[in-house]
Amino acid sequence: MNEILKKAINTHTLSKDEIINLLESDGSELYKAADSVRKIAVGDGVHLRGLIEFSNICSKTCKYCGIRGANLSISRYRLSVEDILKDVKQGVESGFKTIVLQSGEDAYFSKELMCEIITEIKKFDVALTLSIGERSYDDYKAFREAGADRYLLRIETTDKGLYNNMHPNMSFENRIRCLNDLKSLGYETGTGCLIGLPGQSIKSLAEDILFFKELNADMIGVGPFLPHPNTPLKDEPCGSFDLALKVMAITRLLLPDINIPATTAMETLNPNGRVIALQSGANVFMPNITGESSKNYEIYPNKSGINASNSDIMVKLDEMLNLIGRHVAKDKGFRK
């Protein structure tokens, strides 16, 4: 086996140059190595997270994102607390052990309102992940005290120049501040990056991976950039599926025991994308369990979605996973 892979398997560390070397080589050995590290560190169980996209209203204008505030051609929605709880109940009844609440940066969901929703959801026996963007320390603290367990906030890219170019009126420093706050408040903290943003270099992807390691992130989600027609990046090429898979696999080698989802964006680019990801280091799957309105939650075109609203979803997914020697995990799926 390649010496760099041996080092990664044995020490879970790599230099930037070694990561670049892996990113530039053929991935087949890397994927196998990540799969075996995944098996040893977190086993064959796949954790399912039920995703509820509860508002597509967003005050930010990230250049790649289809729900950016400046996109006037989509219809906007915001679920009522009642509807959110209906989706949660259905998810719990279907067997989900984690609920993920995701939205645009929608100030309507104030600290108080979010705490109310969190308190209600935590009456069910589930872990709760939030993915609602940048907030103050005070808000994060209140959400945590109300019972939120995990938080997802991708850094998107650690290339500061590229970050500032992609995110008008936002700051890289504040993004980092948020991630540090979340870690310090005891959230299981998830981050990640986009692969194939215009102007992104291989070197900066290596730096992204080293950033995940330095933060000691508990969850990492990576996916290829997919150009959305109603954004300034509409004419840019898609990110590479293989490159996204490589970044994910190297992340598994460096952070063996974390949770890594097979992302929806991977499935959008490759019809078998999520299964391939599960066999290259991933151990989490996030089906969308939102009711009706979330067809407008189009961060990128053709966002693939398993309709998870039916109650036999667990059986179906378990059958699919059994084909690749895996199964639906029964516990809440915290980092070991």
Ligand code: 5AD
């Ligand atoms: N292509 C792929 N992923 C995207 N995201 C947003 N827009 C796109 C796009 N056009 C990702 C971002 C964000 C996550 C919720 O969705 O990384 O953090």
